[in-house]
Amino acid sequence: MPCTHRTRACRPFRVVTIAACGCVGLAVCLATPGIAPAVIIETVTGTGNTTAPTDDPGWANVGALGIGTGVYLGNGWVLTAAHVGGGSIVLNGGTYAMLAGSGTRLTNGGASGKSTSTDLYLFRLATTPAGLAGVPIAVAATGSAAAVTMIGAGRDRGEFTQWSVNTSTGTNPWVWTEVSSGGNFAGYKTLESRTMRWGTNSVSGTGIWINAGFGDARTMITDFDDFFPSSTEAQAASGDSGGAVFHKNGSTWELSGLMLAVGGYSGQPDPATHAVFGNVTYAADLSFYRPQIMAIVPEPAAIVLVVTAAGGLLVARSLRRRRAAGSADQP
Numbered sequence: 001m002p003c004t005h006r007t008r009a010c011r012p013f014r015v016v017t018i019a020a021c022g023c024v025g026l027a028v029c030l031a032t033p034g035i036a037p038a039v040i041i042e043t044v045t046g047t048g049n050t051t052a053p054t055d056d057p058g059w060a061n062v063g064a065l066g067i068g069t070g071v072y073l074g075n076g077w078v079l080t081a082a083h084v085g086g087g088s089i090v091l092n093g094g095t096y097a098m099l100a101g102s103g104t105r106l107t108n109g110g111a112s113g114k115s116t117s118t119d120l121y122l123f124r125l126a127t128t129p130a131g132l133a134g135v136p137i138a139v140a141a142t143g144s145a146a147a148v149t150m151i152g153a154g155r156d157r158g159e160f161t162q163w164s165v166n167t168s169t170g171t172n173p174w175v176w177t178e179v180s181s182g183g184n185f186a187g188y189k190t191l192e193s194r195t196m197r198w199g200t201n202s203v204s205g206t207g208i209w210i211n212a213g214f215g216d217a218r219t220m221i222t223d224f225d226d227f228f229p230s231s232t233e234a235q236a237a238s239g240d241s242g243g244a245v246f247h248k249n250g251s252t253w254e255l256s257g258l259m260l261a262v263g264g265y266s267g268q269p270d271p272a273t274h275a276v277f278g279n280v281t282y283a284a285d286l287s288f289y290r291p292q293i294m295a296i297v298p299e300p301a302a303i304v305l306v307v308t309a310a311g312g313l314l315v316a317r318s319l320r321r322r323r324a325a326g327s328a329d330q331p
Contacts, residue, residue, distance in 0.1 A: 015282065017083055017119075017212040017261045018068075018154065018241045018272045039152045039199045039234045039243065046157035046188070049198045049232060057149050057246035057253035058135045060092040064153035064196060069243035071255060074134015076125045077297040080242035081260050082106075083214045086123040092132060099126040106292050108216055119214040119260050120284055122296055135246075137294070138256040138287045142220060142247045146203045150222070150234045150281070152243025152259055153196040155273065158189035163276075165265075173267030185265070186226070187276035190237050199234025201281070203247075210282050212261040218289075219282040220245075220257055226277040236262050236281040238272040245283045257283030 039049075052059035061072040068084035072091055078098075080086075082105050086098040102124035108114040142148065162183030166175040176185070201222035208219050222245075224235035236243065236259045245257030263280040264271025271279055286293070 015210050015212045015261050015263050016271050017081075017214065018236050018238050018259065039150050039154060039197045039236060039240055050195055053149065053198055055248075055253075057151075057248070058244065058255065059151060059198065060132060061135050062151040062153070062196065062244045063089045063091040064194065064239075065089040065242060068239055068241040069151075069153040069196075069259070071135070071242070071244045071258065072129065072132060073137070073255075073293070073297050074132075075298050076128040078123055078125060079258060079293065080121050080123075081214070081258065082117070082119045082121040083260075084242045085121060089125070091129050094129060096125045096127055096129060099124045104296060106289055108218070109289075109292065111216075111218070114209065114216040115211065117215045118284070118289070119212070119217045120258065120289060122293065134297075135244075135255045136252065137290050138247065138249065138254040139290065141206050141285050141287045142203050142256040144203050144206060146247055147200065148203060148222065148256065149198055149200055149246045149253075150236070150240075150243065150259065150283075151196065151198045151246070152236060152240030153194055154237040154239030154241075154243070155190035156193045156195050157275070158191045160186070161189055161274075162186045165267075174265060176267055176269060185276055185278075187224075187274060187279070190273045190275065194239045198232075200232045201234050204280070206285065208282070210261060212282075217260055217282075218285045219260065220285050221263075221280045221282055224275055224277055224279045224281070234281075235275040235279055237275055240281075255286060257286055259283045 063070060065080055066084055066087045068081060070078045070080040070089045073079050078089055086103045088095050088097045104122045105117050106120040107116055108118050162179050163185045164177045164179045164183050165185045203220050204223045205221045208221055209216055210219055225233055240259050243259040244255055245259060246253050247256040259281060261282040262271045268276060
C-alpha cells in the first residue's frame with residue numbers, strides 16, 4: 001500500500017459530500033466539497049453486514065432517505081444531513097412520510113468564524129413508528145481511538161482496483177492511472193445499487209471543522225485502512241450521508257456522529273464513489289449539536305420512563321475505526 005495512506009504528511013486531501021452518491025464506503029477527498037455512498041467494508045466479498053450486528057447499536061433506527069440516509073431519534077423525529085433533506089424514510093421494513101412544514105436546519109450556535117447554519121436537518125414524521133424506541137445522543141465528544149459502528153444506506157462495493165499514482169513534487173493534482181497490478185494506491189470502486197450495511201472503525205481525529213458546500217460542521221473522522229480480508233473496516237460512500245456513527249459508552253450505545261462527507265487524495269477519482277485506502281469519513285460530532293436537538297426532540301430516556309410507567313414496551317438499537325485531517329467529500 002502507498003506511503004500516503006500510512007503517512008499523513010504525504011497525503012494532500014480534498015473534502016467531498018456523499019449524500020448524492022450512496023453509503024457503503026465513504027471516500028475522503030480533502031480540498032473540494034462532494035457527496036458520499038453506502039458503507040464500504042473491507043471483507044472478502046464486501047456483501048455482508050446487511051442485518052443488525054449481534055451487539056446492536058440501533059440498526060432499526062437507521063434507514064434509506066431519498067439520496068441518503070436518516071436516523072430515527074425517537075418521538076417521531078428524524079435526523080439527517082441538510083444536503084439530504086426531508087422526505088419519506090424506510091425504517092425497520094416500513095415507510096414513513098415527513099410531516100409537512102416540520103423541517104428544521106440546525107446551526108453552529110454562534111461559533112466564531114463559522115457559518116450560521118450547519119449540514120444537519122431535523123424533521124418530524126407524519127406517523128410515529130410503532131414499537132421503535134429512540135436512541136440516546138452522546139453528551140461528550142467521542143475520543144480518538146474509540147471504536148465506532150457505522151450504518152448507512154449507500155452504494156454497494158464494486159471491484160478491487162489499483163492505481164499507479166504520480167505523486168512527484170510539483171505534480172498537482174496527482175495523476176492517477178488504473179493498473180491491473182503493482183499500483184501504489186488501491187481500494188474499491190462502487191456500484192450504483194444501494195444497500196443498508198454496517199461496518200466498524202475507530203475515531204482518528206475530533207473537533208475538526210469542515211465545509212463541503214453546505215455550511216461549516218464540527219466533525220470527527222475515521223480512516224479507511226487496509227485490513228483485508230478479515231476486517232469489517234468501514235468507509236462512507238455516496239448515499240451514506242445522514243448515516244449513523246454509534247459508540248458504546250460503557251454498556252450503552254450512543255449516537256455520537258452523523259456521516260456527512262468523505263476526504264480523498266489529490267486528483268483521486270470521485271472519493272464518494274471510489275473508496276481508496278487512506279481516505280477518511282467525516283461525521284458531525286453530535287455532542288456539539290446535542291443541546292439544539294434536545295430542545296426539539298425529548299430525551300429518549302425520558303420517553304422510556306413514561307412508557308414503562310404506563311406498562312408499555314420500548315426497544316432500542318447501533319457501525320467502527322480511525323484517521324487524519326485534510327479536506328472532505330460528502331457521502
